[in-house]
Structures are given as structure tokens and as C-alpha cells.
Amino acid sequence: MTQPAFSRDEAVPSSVIDRRRTFAIISHPDAGKTTLTEKLLLFGGAIQLAGAVKARGEARRAHSDWMKVERERGISVASSVMTYDYAGRVFNLLDTPGHEDFSEDTYRTLTAVDSAVMVIDAAKGIEEQTRKLFEVCRLRDVPIVTFVNKLDREGRDPFEILDEIEQTLALDVTPASWPIGMGRSFLGCYNLFQERLVLLEKGTKGALPSEGAACDGLDDPKLDALLPADAVATLREEVEMARGLCPAFSLDAYREGHMTPVFFGSAINNFGVRELLDGLAALAPSPRPQPARDRVVAPDEKAVSGFVFKIQANMDPKHRDRIAFVRLCSGHFKRGMKLTHVRTGKAMVIHTPVLFLAQDREVAEEAHAGDIIGLPNHGNLRIGDALTEGEGLRFTGIPSFAPEMLQKARPVDPLKGKHLGRALQQLAEEGVASVFKPMIGADWIVGVVGSLQFDVMADRIRTEYDVPVIFEPTPVHAVRWVEGDDARLIKRFVDANQSAVAEDHDGAPVFMARNAWHLDKAAEEFPGLRFEKTKEPV
Ligand code: G4P
Numbered sequence: 001m002t003q004p005a006f007s008r009d010e011a012v013p014s015s016v017i018d019r020r021r022t023f024a025i026i027s028h029p030d031a032g033k034t035t036l037t038e039k040l041l042l043f044g045g046a047i048q049l050a051g052a053v054k055a056r057g058e059a060r061r062a063h064s065d066w067m068k069v070e071r072e073r074g075i076s077v078a079s080s081v082m083t084y085d086y087a088g089r090v091f092n093l094l095d096t097p098g099h100e101d102f103s104e105d106t107y108r109t110l111t112a113v114d115s116a117v118m119v120i121d122a123a124k125g126i127e128e129q130t131r132k133l134f135e136v137c138r139l140r141d142v143p144i145v146t147f148v149n150k151l152d153r154e155g156r157d158p159f160e161i162l163d164e165i166e167q168t169l170a171l172d173v174t175p176a177s178w179p180i181g182m183g184r185s186f187l188g189c190y191n192l193f194q195e196r197l198v199l200l201e202k203g204t205k206g207a208l209p210s211e212g213a214a215c216d217g218l219d220d221p222k223l224d225a226l227l228p229a230d231a232v233a234t235l236r237e238e239v240e241m242a243r244g245l246c247p248a249f250s251l252d253a254y255r256e257g258h259m260t261p262v263f264f265g266s267a268i269n270n271f272g273v274r275e276l277l278d279g280l281a282a283l284a285p286s287p288r289p290q291p292a293r294d295r296v297v298a299p300d301e302k303a304v305s306g307f308v309f310k311i312q313a314n315m316d317p318k319h320r321d322r323i324a325f326v327r328l329c330s331g332h333f334k335r336g337m338k339l340t341h342v343r344t345g346k347a348m349v350i351h352t353p354v355l356f357l358a359q360d361r362e363v364a365e366e367a368h369a370g371d372i373i374g375l376p377n378h379g380n381l382r383i384g385d386a387l388t389e390g391e392g393l394r395f396t397g398i399p400s401f402a403p404e405m406l407q408k409a410r411p412v413d414p415l416k417g418k419h420l421g422r423a424l425q426q427l428a429e430e431g432v433a434s435v436f437k438p439m440i441g442a443d444w445i446v447g448v449v450g451s452l453q454f455d456v457m458a459d460r461i462r463t464e465y466d467v468p469v470i471f472e473p474t475p476v477h478a479v480r481w482v483e484g485d486d487a488r489l490i491k492r493f494v495d496a497n498q499s500a501v502a503e504d505h506d507g508a509p510v511f512m513a514r515n516a517w518h519l520d521k522a523a524e525e526f527p528g529l530r531f532e533k534t535k536e537p538v
Pocket of ligand 1: 027028029030031032033034035036149150151152153265266267268269
């Protein structure tokens with residue numbers, strides 16, 4: 001492999017990078033993620049896409065429909081990345097799968113964003129899945145803007161919501177806007193960041209609300225003219241209280257992931273969306289430097305680099321084509337470029353990248369740091385793989401997670417063991433599930449983070465590989481990657497625990513513990529080894 005010179009004197013104009021905002025929305029199902037996505041696209045002028053997002057949101061509600069939608073993957077490929085312009089910025093919104101179940105896909109999409117929007121239902125507060133996704137963001141200090149949704153319905157008191165975010169997530173909160181009333185008496189919000197009163201205009205569903213009235217602080221008599229007296233009094237009182245209780249906004253604290261500015265709104269009424277977008281445009285980070293094994297890659301470096309964070313099977317199951325989604329970390333990518341696939345050292349000419357960056361997708365020919373490109377391939381690209389102009393970079397922080405649910409997989413037809421093995425291997429490389437081959441026995445252990453994934457896998461293995469498969473309970477309670485600096489010690493452990501050791505799809509050794517005690521015992525007996533819950537790509 002050649003080592004090109006990494007001169008930065010011809011760096012990409014920083015404005016191209018500074019303009020980009022690559023983010024995801026995290027939320028619990030039904031909080032309003034689909035609705036908000038649609039409205040963000042509406043404000044961004046990509047209206048024609050909005051309907052597609054909504055249709056998917058509805059279809060997703062029924063599992064059977066959802067499977068069908070998943071099979072018609074054309075839709076999900078197209079809406080995996082949604083790009084729109086707003087306020088001179090290019091927003092790349094990465095979709096996190098929205099069904100109730102949780103998948104590694106969701107985790108890994110969050111490794112490809114620079115910030116996130118957390119949507120909370122005003123009546124429900126922080127729910128289980130929001131908390132889980134938040135924890136993933138926290139691992140990487142991803143800055144989060146919060147959007148409290150459904151203010152047009154009776155919900156919790158705003159102070160209670162702020163308090164819950166702070167307590168549950170151990171995160172500093174500061175209001176970016178303040179709601180005036182709630183439910184039927186919801187009148188609008190006062191934007192504390194822009195000193196602007198924005199009122200809900202009833203009967204204008206579908207239209208974009210006005211930008212509101214600029215105010216000279218909360219004492220501005222304009223407020224008295226525009227709002228009923230009791231509403232103004234409450235607003236002034238509550239904001240004063242909130243300012244006393246919450247720390248002032250700090251850009252550094254937000255960018256470091258310690259503080260979340262909180263916007264209030266009602267996505268379905270297009271309300272609060274403009275303020276949220278303005279907030280993201282002004283505050284959210286542009287593409288951040290990406291950590292690699294030997295160094296940190298700056299977004300304005302001239303050489304192109306990126307990593308695969310998601311693999312999606314293509315529309316046509318017969319050809320088994322896959323699209324690898326690559327987050328560009330640096331450089332100016334152009335269609336037709338030759339890049340090095342670092343894991344294999346092979347050169348790849350990128351003839352037909354799926355580019356998501358212009359409004360008119362047809363003519364997009366180039367991409368920059370922060371953008372996502374989709375690369376059709378036959379399975380040679382894996383999650384975590386790096387693509388560069390020659391440097392042997394290995395990006396870090398794109399881990400596999402030890403699955404929480406484990407089952408044994410066996411083919412209905414015992415003669416199809418090999419076929420099943422191949423199907424499982426490919427699905428594991430795609431990141432659909434973790435697959436482990438025990439050293440002893442013919443079965444496979446499959447691990448997922450949400451039980452619906454077993455159904456998805458069984459369906460795909462049957463339809464795409466023609467192998468009916470049965471998933472059954474297994475006595476394996478937890479799996480841990482066995483790591484250590486001394487290869488001989490690892491071998492000694494493997495030899496001594498053959499019945500409880502498997503290999504993952506990369507051939508890395510994995511300990512299959514029967515219970516917590518079994519795990520503790522192994523750690524005690526082999527203090528020189530680490531039993532890891534996560535594994536970085538090889
Ligand atoms: P999700 O992607 O997070 O799962 O949520 P989604 O946007 O699909 O919204 C879940 C439900 O909440 C939908 O109602 C949606 O219309 C509603 N919703 C979203 N934003 C608001 C809001 O600001 N106010 C109110 N009152 N409702 C909101 P649904 O009845 O399940 O579906 P639909 O028939 O309305 O599409």
C-alpha cells in the first residue's frame with residue numbers, strides 16, 4: 001500500500017464542511033419522529049419526500065406490513081439518508097429504524113452522526129427506548145437538542161419535563177423556547193434564543209407558520225398587545241423561574257454533550273419546527289474529527305476517507321447486492337474515484353455511488369466530509385471497514401455490541417446446515433445480527449438486541465437463501481469477546497473451555513457464559529484476559 005502525502009495546504013474550503021449538519025433523531029416509538037422528519041423536510045423544501053416518510057411510518061405499525069416494507073428495500077435505502085437545505089446549511093438526516101424493536105443498526109447509525117435531536121412526547125416524558133438511544137449518544141458525547149412534542153395535547157408541566165430530562169439522563173437542561181399554555185389553551189412559544197414570540201395559527205394546518213414577532217426581551221409591551229394578560233403574566237413568571245433554575249446555555253457544554261437546549265412544539269401543526277431548525281443551523285456541530293487507531297482524521301484533510309456504518313440488502317433478493325453506507329470523514333469525493341479498501345488492501349473504483357446530497361439526486365456527483373454515500377457491492381464491504389486514498393486508517397468507535405438475546409439456529413432440513421451457515425455469515429456481515437459458531441456441535445448461536453430481529457432473520461433466510469430455519473432457546477446466557485495481550489493465554493482459555501467457546505463471524509473467540517456466576521468465574525481464573533461486551537471492527 002502506498003502512503004500518499006497528507007498535505008493540508010489545499011484543504012477543502014472550510015465553508016463546504018462548516019455548512020454540513022449530519023444528524024439523527026432519537027425517540028421512543030410514537031413520540032413523533034416520523035412526523036417531525038416529514039416537517040423538517042417540508043421546511044427544507046424537499047416536500048415530495050415528506051409523503052414517503054409518512055407512508056412508511058404508518059406501514060411500520062403492523063409487524064406484517066413492516067416486514068413487507070423491509071422487503072421492498074428500495075424505500076428504506078432511499079430514505080435512509082434524507083438531505084435538505086435550510087438557512088444556507090446542508091442537513092443530512094440519517095434515519096434510525098423506527099420499529100419498537102431495537103437493532104444494532106440503530107446503534108451504528110449513531111456512530112455516523114455529529115449530533116442528534118431527541119424527541120419527547122410531552123405527556124410521556126423520557127421513555128425506555130429514548131433512554132437507551134441516549135446512552136449510545138453519550139458513549140460518543142454526541143450533542144443533543146431536545147424537542148418536546150405534542151404541546152397541542154394536555155401534557156406534563158414544562159418544569160416537570162425539564163426536571164425529568166435532567167434527573168433521568170444526568171444532563172444539564174436549558175430551555176431554548178418556552179411554551180405558552182398547553183393542550184387546548186396552547187397559544188405558542190416564546191423563543192428565548194431569538195427573543196421572538198411565535199403564535200400557533202389555528203386553521204393553517206399544512207402551511208408553514210410565520211416567523212413570529214421579534215421582541216425586545218420579555219418586558220417588551222408587544223407581548224402585552226399580542227397575548228391575553230394572564231398568559232403574559234404566566235410566561236414572564238415561568239421564564240424567570242426557569243432562568244433561575246436552569247443553567248444558561250453554553251455552546252461548549254452542548255457541543256461536549258453535557259447540556260441539551262430544549263425546544264417545545266407540535267410537529268403535527270408544524271409548530272416549533274422552524275425554531276428547531278434554526279437552532280440546529282446555528283448550534284449543531286459541523287462534521288467532527290473522527291478518531292482512528294493511529295490518529296484523528298480532520299474533516300478538512302484533502303484525502304478522502306470514510307467508514308461503513310450500515311449495510312443494507314438491495315431491492316433485488318436474487319442478486320444479493322448490498323448497499324454499504326459510508327460516512328465520509330474527510331476529503332472531496334467525486335464519482336469514479338479510486339479508493340483503497342483498507343481491510344483487504346484492494347483498490348475499488350467507485351463507479352455508481354448512491355449520492356444523497358443534492359435536492360436533485362440524479363445529478364449529484366460529489367460529496368464532502370459529513371455526507372453519506374451508498375456503495376452497491378456484492379458483500380466485500382463490512383461494517384467498520386475504512387475506505388481511503390491509500391492510508392491504512394482504521395476508524396474506531398464503531399463497535400459490535402454483545403447481543404442481549406440469544407437463540408440457537410438450526411435448519412429444518414438437516415442437510416442444509418452449510419447453506420444456513422453461509423446465510424448467517426452474510427447476515428452477520430451485514431450487521432443484522434451477531435452469529436457465533438460454537439467450537440463443539442453443529443448448531444449456531446444467533447444474538448440480537450431486539451426479539452423482532454429473529455423474525456426478520458428467519459424470513460430473510462427462508463426467502464433469500466431458501467433455507468427454512470428454526471430458532472430455539474439456548475442455555476447460553478451472555479456472550480463476551482475474549483481479548484488479551486497474550487495470544488498464548490487466550491489459547492489456553494479456549495482450550496480449557498471448549499464447550500463454552502465460539503467464534504464470531506470474523507473468527508474472533510467468544511466466551512458463552514451460562515450465567516453471571518460462570519462469567520465471574522472465568523474472569524477470576526483468567527485475570528490476564530478481558531471479557532468484553534463490545535468489539536471494534538478488525
Ligand atoms: P414515531 O415516528 O415516533 O413513531 O411517531 P409518529 O410521527 O408516527 O407519530 C405518532 C402519532 O403521534 C401519530 O398519530 C401522529 O400523528 C401523532 N403526532 C405526532 N406529532 C404530534 C403532535 O404534535 N400533536 C399530536 N396531537 N399528535 C402528534 P397516529 O394517530 O398514531 O397516526 P396518524 O393516523 O395520525 O398518522
